[in-house]
Amino acid sequence: MKAKYIIASLAAACALAIGCTKETPTLLDEIQVDSSYIGLTNNEGTNSKTITVTAKDSWSINAIPEWLTINPMSGTAGETKVTFSAEKAPATRENTIKISCAGKEQTIIIKQEAEKVEPKTLNVEEAIKICKEYPAGSPVYRVKGIVCKINEISVQYGNATFFLSDNGKFEDGKWLEVYRGLWIDGAAFTKGDEFSVGDELIIEGVLMDYNGTPETKEKLANVYQVNKSLIKCDSLVFNGVKLEALPIEGGNFEAALVCKGNGVSVTIPDDAKSWLSVTGIQTAGEKATVTFLAAKNETGDRSTELTFTTTDGSKNYSAVASLAQKGAILEVTVKEFNDAPKSSTVYRVSGIVTKIDDATKGNFHFKDYSAETYAYKATNFAAYSTLKVGDIVTIIGNRDEYNGTIELTNGVIENVKPVTVKTAAEAIALPDDDKNDPKNYVMVTGVVTDGSSIPGHKFDLETYGNFELVDESGSAYVYGVSTGWKGETKKFGTLGVKEGDKLTIIAYKTSYTDKSGAKTDELVGMYVSHEAGETPEPPTPVVSEYSIDLKYTLGSNAYDDGIATINGTENQKVLKIGTSSKQGSLSVTVPAGAYGVSFYAIAWKGKATKVEFKVGDQAVSKDIAPNDGATGNSPYTITVSDTDKYEINFGGSLSADTEVTVTTPEGTASDKCRAIFFGVKALTDKK
Numbered sequence: 001m002k003a004k005y006i007i008a009s010l011a012a013a014c015a016l017a018i019g020c021t022k023e024t025p026t027l028l029d030e031i032q033v034d035s036s037y038i039g040l041t042n043n044e045g046t047n048s049k050t051i052t053v054t055a056k057d058s059w060s061i062n063a064i065p066e067w068l069t070i071n072p073m074s075g076t077a078g079e080t081k082v083t084f085s086a087e088k089a090p091a092t093r094e095n096t097i098k099i100s101c102a103g104k105e106q107t108i109i110i111k112q113e114a115e116k117v118e119p120k121t122l123n124v125e126e127a128i129k130i131c132k133e134y135p136a137g138s139p140v141y142r143v144k145g146i147v148c149k150i151n152e153i154s155v156q157y158g159n160a161t162f163f164l165s166d167n168g169k170f171e172d173g174k175w176l177e178v179y180r181g182l183w184i185d186g187a188a189f190t191k192g193d194e195f196s197v198g199d200e201l202i203i204e205g206v207l208m209d210y211n212g213t214p215e216t217k218e219k220l221a222n223v224y225q226v227n228k229s230l231i232k233c234d235s236l237v238f239n240g241v242k243l244e245a246l247p248i249e250g251g252n253f254e255a256a257l258v259c260k261g262n263g264v265s266v267t268i269p270d271d272a273k274s275w276l277s278v279t280g281i282q283t284a285g286e287k288a289t290v291t292f293l294a295a296k297n298e299t300g301d302r303s304t305e306l307t308f309t310t311t312d313g314s315k316n317y318s319a320v321a322s323l324a325q326k327g328a329i330l331e332v333t334v335k336e337f338n339d340a341p342k343s344s345t346v347y348r349v350s351g352i353v354t355k356i357d358d359a360t361k362g363n364f365h366f367k368d369y370s371a372e373t374y375a376y377k378a379t380n381f382a383a384y385s386t387l388k389v390g391d392i393v394t395i396i397g398n399r400d401e402y403n404g405t406i407e408l409t410n411g412v413i414e415n416v417k418p419v420t421v422k423t424a425a426e427a428i429a430l431p432d433d434d435k436n437d438p439k440n441y442v443m444v445t446g447v448v449t450d451g452s453s454i455p456g457h458k459f460d461l462e463t464y465g466n467f468e469l470v471d472e473s474g475s476a477y478v479y480g481v482s483t484g485w486k487g488e489t490k491k492f493g494t495l496g497v498k499e500g501d502k503l504t505i506i507a508y509k510t511s512y513t514d515k516s517g518a519k520t521d522e523l524v525g526m527y528v529s530h531e532a533g534e535t536p537e538p539p540t541p542v543v544s545e546y547s548i549d550l551k552y553t554l555g556s557n558a559y560d561d562g563i564a565t566i567n568g569t570e571n572q573k574v575l576k577i578g579t580s581s582k583q584g585s586l587s588v589t590v591p592a593g594a595y596g597v598s599f600y601a602i603a604w605k606g607k608a609t610k611v612e613f614k615v616g617d618q619a620v621s622k623d624i625a626p627n628d629g630a631t632g633n634s635p636y637t638i639t640v641s642d643t644d645k646y647e648i649n650f651g652g653s654l655s656a657d658t659e660v661t662v663t664t665p666e667g668t669a670s671d672k673c674r675a676i677f678f679g680v681k682a683l684t685d686k687k
Helices: 003-019 124-133 334-339 424-428
Strands: 031-033 037-040 046-055 059-062 069-071 078-087 093-101 104-112 121-123 140-153 160-165 175-181 200-210 213-227 231-238 251-259 265-267 276-284 287-294 302-311 316-325 347-358 363-367 372-375 392-402 405-417 419-421 441-449 466-471 474-482 502-513 519-531 552-554 558-566 569-577 585-590 596-603 609-615 618-624 636-638 645-649 658-663 675-683
Touching: 031 093, 031 104, 037 046, 037 078, 121 124, 124 140, 124 175, 124 200, 124 213, 140 175, 175 200, 231 302, 231 316, 251 302, 334 347, 334 372, 334 405, 347 372, 347 405, 363 392, 424 441, 424 466, 424 474, 424 502, 424 519, 441 474, 441 519, 474 502, 552 558, 558 675, 569 585, 585 596, 596 618, 645 675
Parallel strands: 037 104, 121 140, 175 213, 372 405, 419 441, 474 519, 558 636
Antiparallel strands: 031 046, 046 078, 059 093, 069 078, 093 104, 140 160, 140 200, 160 175, 200 213, 231 251, 251 287, 265 302, 276 287, 302 316, 347 363, 347 392, 363 372, 392 405, 441 466, 441 502, 466 474, 502 519, 552 585, 558 569, 569 675, 585 658, 596 645, 596 675, 609 618, 609 658
8 A cells, every 4th residue: 555545545435434333422411412413405595504502611622613693702601692603615624513501511413514516527637637637636537549558457455556558558757557446336346257368448536646647636536437348358378378578589479359449450569569569350249369570689678568449330449468478688888778768678787886775675875987886686685685885796686666767676696706905905905816807806995096106006196096995904006097997997087086096996806917027016907986085275376487477277187286496496386288198278367568478388298289379360380399397197297498498479469368278189099289388477578
């Protein structure tokens, strides 16, 4: 039962029990009335009735409903005439009031019966709109539609849950759910076959919206009228056996029909015509057999609906049968799984466990490099009760959705790669693992640190992900980090990890021996998560020949968080543009009166580049030489000479402030797109 209805159902049951129980009137000494039930008429204008209240002390009436007027509402000892009145009622209404006197209460029931109005009859499309207008419950409507799906006609509980649509097809957004509705006049279902898919029904009841589902309120809807269809699909048969789902190999199968109309036609949806066809139709009296041919399924599980139609000459009747065919298991990324539609297709997905939501039910979250998703009630979770956050899990199941949450349902865990939490020192001390098929995965958390001063260790946060991972136990050299489980390598820069950040990776231990025989122990990992480290306040730049005196604006792939020691002068701000594969840009504002701009520029170590300066339509290119100090991350130690200083002459003084755009080229295989600038100054004193 849906939770929202439990209290309402209990309340209704209690009300029914009270309404059917005969009570002995209670006579109070303190206060009495000559009628404890007041039935008001329902005519135009004011409808009223007067009773006599006899009291031994002062009395009063409280909690009076808005539609009811009582005069007087209080009195003293003795007899008092009290009048109850109300305007004409749009619907039947009833309230219970109490007269209080000397600590005792006399109960009076007031009821006003309205005229019975025939409910309006809607089609299913109109009913769905009404559900949205009245999410908590509408007035009573009648809805006419064709039964497109039956969940249950319960003889045990006497109610039925089924779906109506205007065209007899069970299509998302086009059906109304009759939730635990009753039979004609509110009677219980007693046979279980009172109607079938394809029958046209008119139901009468209260419409509502339950978390986006258009439906009737539980047990507040009943069947009003049934128009039996002239065609019915008894079953689909494959190799003489009632068909549950076609095998992957496909083949011939039959639809056994009962048809009381004139002729039979079949409709196959367009998206199924590539693998499904009709090979024959035979009729004998009221029985008909339609033969189909299904192709071998080379994809995942698939399904469709077959529509059978007949006519009586003036009206068409239809019946719908659902057909499913098993398929191969589709191995996909988490994002591909999330983006797939709800279906019976079976997917294989794997990733790092990020949260155990409920170990008793088998609910957990996991992610790969592309996205995160939720596994709901993995069927064999008990066999993997030690599954924990950080483990790498492979699971197969269907893609479903509940209240906007994507779920992997009917899940079966196929494999788990245990991951052990280790300190940096413990991880780097492990024996080497198999690079092609690692067996011993570890989870390590530490601070990203530059260890390039250690022989054999590199520092690269843009491409491979080379750094020291430092915790309280010591450090481990990390050589390469992918973007996540099954993620890409050489894309570490896309993760936004910076020096000083707290990073968690899952890794395996390996080592590298160079030509000299020197061995370097390494961790090769995959990204899990990171937290930004504390960014220290940068030192105040020293004004010098190498300082940046002009206003600048960063463009694409441009950075101004670098500090350098240049020719021994410390704390000099530097500007860096470009990455290993992407061009960078920035602009400099040269003030009016200047005739040019000067700057120092160096290219990445061993990577000469070319920089273009553009003023309006005029462009000037300069070849920039590489420099050993331009490598890794800030702070840099740079030595420059006069050959690293450049000037751009505008050919005359500027009449207004002017923007100069600086751009590096697109990246190439030789990585020629990174440059560092400093000493940016306006030329104002022409020699």
